[in-house]
Amino acid sequence: MTASFDSPQACVNLARVQSRIDLATAHAGRQRADVSLLAVSKLQSADKIEALYAAGQRAFGENYVQEGVDKIAEFAANPRYADIVWHLIGPLQSNKTRVVAESFHWVQSVDRLKIAQRLSAQRPAHLPPLNVCIQVNVSAEASKSGCPPDEALALMVAASALPQLSVRGLMGMPQPGIGEQATQQQFLMLTELYAAARSKITSVDTLSIGMSDDLEIAVACGSTMLRIGTALFGARPAA
Numbered sequence: 001m002t003a004s005f006d007s008p009q010a011c012v013n014l015a016r017v018q019s020r021i022d023l024a025t026a027h028a029g030r031q032r033a034d035v036s037l038l039a040v041s042k043l044q045s046a047d048k049i050e051a052l053y054a055a056g057q058r059a060f061g062e063n064y065v066q067e068g069v070d071k072i073a074e075f076a077a078n079p080r081y082a083d084i085v086w087h088l089i090g091p092l093q094s095n096k097t098r099v100v101a102e103s104f105h106w107v108q109s110v111d112r113l114k115i116a117q118r119l120s121a122q123r124p125a126h127l128p129p130l131n132v133c134i135q136v137n138v139s140a141e142a143s144k145s146g147c148p149p150d151e152a153l154a155l156m157v158a159a160s161a162l163p164q165l166s167v168r169g170l171m172g173m174p175q176p177g178i179g180e181q182a183t184q185q186q187f188l189m190l191t192e193l194y195a196a197a198r199s200k201i202t203s204v205d206t207l208s209i210g211m212s213d214d215l216e217i218a219v220a221c222g223s224t225m226l227r228i229g230t231a232l233f234g235a236r237p238a239a
């Protein structure tokens with residue numbers, strides 16, 4: 001990947017990822033329309049986001065609260081970008097929930113009830129309910145965030161009773177570098193939880209699994225939302 005990222009490059013990258021999704025859904029016998037694409041723009045410049053927007057992308061995911069809030073404010077200043085949907089996909093501390101509840105459309109990294117309660121209480125009344133996913137720790141790695149799999153359903157049920165939240169589903173990340181089969185096993189744990197959640201909670205429609213390297217496996221496991229960074233933007237600058 002070269003350092004330059006102009007509109008033609010953004011179009012090429014987006015078309016490549018779209019055709020990977022086309023192939024993966026066809027291969028899995030799934031409807032293409034049932035899988036959406038979230039462009040993970042963490043550490044990427046506003047210029048690059050603009051280029052991908054010009055290529056047709058509308059949903060963007062940020063990992064770091066302050067960086068995300070700053071970008072949202074910058075794009076909100078231009079009415080042209082009013083249809084961008086912003087997702088927080090990185091860890092969220094309870095002392096940062098207010099700015100998140102005020103600016104993002106989705107938070108995919110809710111992993112405990114306290115965070116859900118604060119987001120609901122702090123979501124401004126003039127905005128629609130904040131869309132949330134429960135992040136599940138499927139890899140049992142001590143360092144990874146996410147709620148334990150056996151607590152996810154209860155957390156979803158509790159969060160769905162909160163007035164200013166709409167519980168949309170589950171998000172998870174397999175442990176990196178464990179190979180195709182183990183990745184698939186960790187995804188399938190979420191696929192099962194997702195089916196159970198859908199039968200209990202009517203607002204649930206999102207299984208957020210799959211990144212640049214495991215998009216095809218995730219689609220085969222039932223992903224409805226892929227979170228793709230590197231394959232769209234190229235390598236990230238260091239944090």
Ligand SMILES: *Cc1c(COP(=O)(O)O)cnc(C)c1O
Nearest residue numbers: 040089211212213227228229230
């Ligand atoms: C960085 C990140 C991604 C995107 O990863 P790529 O491998 O660059 O596609 C997806 N989800 C989360 C939670 C991330 O932090």
